[in-house]
Amino acid sequence: MTSVTLIDTSRADPSIIRLAVEMPGKPGQLYCWDQNKSLTTIAEEVCHMYNIGNPGDYALQHTDVKLTYITEDNRSELTNGIVLKLTDSPGKTAQDVFSNLQSENPEDTQQALQKLSKASADITFAQEFCNRGGGDLLIGMVEEGSGQGEALAFTLASFLELMEHSIIPWENITMKFIKRIASYVNRTHSAVLQPGDSTVTLKALAILESLILSSADLYNTIANELTFQNLVPHLESNKHPVIQQYCLALMNALCLRAPEDRKKKLEDSLSSKEIRTVIMEKIVRSQSVGTEMQHQLYVFQQLTFNLLEKKMNTKIDSNNDKHRENIIDLRRIAFGTDSDTRKPGSGSVSANDYKKLGFTNTGNPTLDFMAVPPGILALDCMYYFATSHNESYTKVVLENSCRADEHECPFARTSIALTRILCEILKVGEAPTETGQDYFPMFFSCDNAFKEFFCQCIRLFN
CATH class of the missing domain: 1.25.10.10 (Leucine-rich Repeat Variant)
Incomplete structure (x- = not known):
């Protein structure tokens, strides 16, 4: 006859776990689980408690929602006071x-x-x-x-x-x-x-x-x-x-x-x-x-931000008509200047205007967009600000052109640096992490959200 230990009288052996076993339709039983015994032996003992034959068809299982079977891999997680269920084995x-x-x-x-x-x-x-x-x-x-x-x-x-x-x-x-x-x-x-x-x-x-x-x-x-x-x-x-x-x-x-x-x-x-x-x-x-x-x-x-990665890492093409025209339009919108030439920076008047706009290379402002990041993304943001927030753009440029050097916030240089900083903060080009949870409702609230964010920030800088 199998010998079953129901009570650990010494309560000193750490390999003995005091728990309960239940079976549908039958009363629960107290049982001292011996971690030194094999799972086969333990199943035989519990089946003996319930007068059940064919112990190979049975196994012990947690009673929680997951109904996890007790295996060699998880038996070490058993603790005193838990309740297990005697049920059909995984194979059966x-x-x-x-x-x-x-x-x-x-x-x-x-x-x-x-x-x-x-x-x-x-x-x-x-x-x-x-x-x-x-x-x-x-x-x-x-x-x-x-x-x-x-x-x-x-x-x-x-x-x-x-x-x-x-x-x-x-x-x-x-x-x-x-x-x-x-x-x-x-x-x-x-x-x-x-x-x-x-x-x-x-x-x-x-x-x-x-x-x-x-x-x-x-x-x-x-x-x-x-x-x-x-x-x-x-x-x-x-x-x-x-x-x-x-x-x-x-x-x-x-x-x-x-x-x-x-x-x-x-x-x-x-x-x-x-x-x-x-x-x-x-x-x-x-x-x-x-x-x-x-x-x-x-x-x-993050995937939406990453749509900007290509522009962020692309230098301006000095032969690109659209890029040249956008730079010229920045000057035209700010100062109401109509230029006969379509080459940015040509002439002393336009060079002075580009200086007021805050460009470093006033003779050829396209050179300001050679650094990547932010590449041509900075020009996109500046042009968007000038065309979509015309009054604010004009105000920012004109106010800065009238300030003393120690108080100036040159629009072009500030915009290029700001675009780079925003790309760093928003991790443009980086793959989403598996644990990230930070999202900003404002980026779902409007079209061209990154550019709108840029516009708000450039106003604050001014």
């Missing part, structure tokens, strides 16, 4: 679920899917299930489109959990599977009527994001099925903040992993007024923004 549970998923009885399949959606969070169970071909079985079920409503929600939730354990080989993901998942994202809201359909949308968004971040080979297949235009309705769905969060995460993932041939199209989407307005009105202003949503807003903001 996986086999039962796998078999019932193939049952012709819809109720058996539904129950198996519900059980799978909870059990898949545990890595031990997940490995047992996938070892039996469970991952491929779920992929096939999705491809066939046999499930809907809650059954489909359980299927996608289960698959997402298995993906997060990194035990689904990427080569098993088929184009047909991706098209089916994308269809759940692209369908119109009027088609979402059944119980569980909001969960289907959420899980589909999460699966696509995870696939994009994890496999470069799958990017084009996924991107071919999605457009930002089809994702916008999910951003507008402020009755479902979690769907908004996963939708924004998917948008961010599409931009983060975009190959060169797709970047231009996605950059246009990032700077879209429609998307920016939806984020501002439906997310930033309409709810208490949670931690994960803060991170996604930060990532979106």
Whole structure:
């Protein structure tokens, strides 16, 4: 007969943990867990307490929401006073679920899917299930489109959990599977009527994001099925903040992993007024923004800032007509001067005007924009200030041109330095971090947000 220690009388042995064990339909039992005993021996002892045979079919499990099985990897985390549950072993549970998923009885399949959606969070169970071909079985079920409503929600939730354990080989993901998942994202809201359909949308968004971040080979297949235009309705769905969060995460993932041939199209989407307005009105202003949503807003903001990187690191081209004309327009707008020449700095009068504007190279002001950063981004900001805030620009320039040297704030030199500083502060060109959460609502509130920020700052400097 097996000898079971129920009480550690000395209470001095650190390898003995005093805990309780429960089993559905039976009273709980006190048990002294001996860390020196194997898990097989412990399972045999607990089964003996409950007069149960076949101890190999049973295992101990936490009773919390995650229902984690006790394994050699986590047994050291057990503490006095916890409650464990005697339940079917991971292998037996996986086999039962796998078999019932193939049952012709819809109720058996539904129950198996519900059980799978909870059990898949545990890595031990997940490995047992996938070892039996469970991952491929779920992929096939999705491809066939046999499930809907809650059954489909359980299927996608289960698959997402298995993906997060990194035990689904990427080569098993088929184009047909991706098209089916994308269809759940692209369908119109009027088609979402059944119980569980909001969960289907959420899980589909999460699966696509995870696939994009994890496999470069799958990017084009996924991107071919999605457009930002089809994702916008999910951003507008402020009755479902979690769907908004996963939708924004998917948008961010599409931009983060975009190959060169797709970047231009996605950059246009990032700077879209429609998307920016939806984020501002439906997310930033309409709810208490949670931690994960803060991170996604930060990532979106950083990706938007990074659209400026190319200009920030590009020197001015003295042969570029547009650049030359913008510099000439800075002088014309400030002093009301019409010049016959289209060459900045030509003539003593224009050189004096460029000195008043604060340029260092008054004979050829294009040379002031050779330093990178901020490159031609500084000229863009200055020109935007002059054309979009005409009165403020004229005031800043004229006030500075009348000041004594010790009080001057030369517009051009200040603008170039300010643009560089703003790029440093806002980390233009840097990849978003995994933990960043700092986002600024003002950058979602208007078009040309960086340039507007520049305009506010240059006024303050003056």
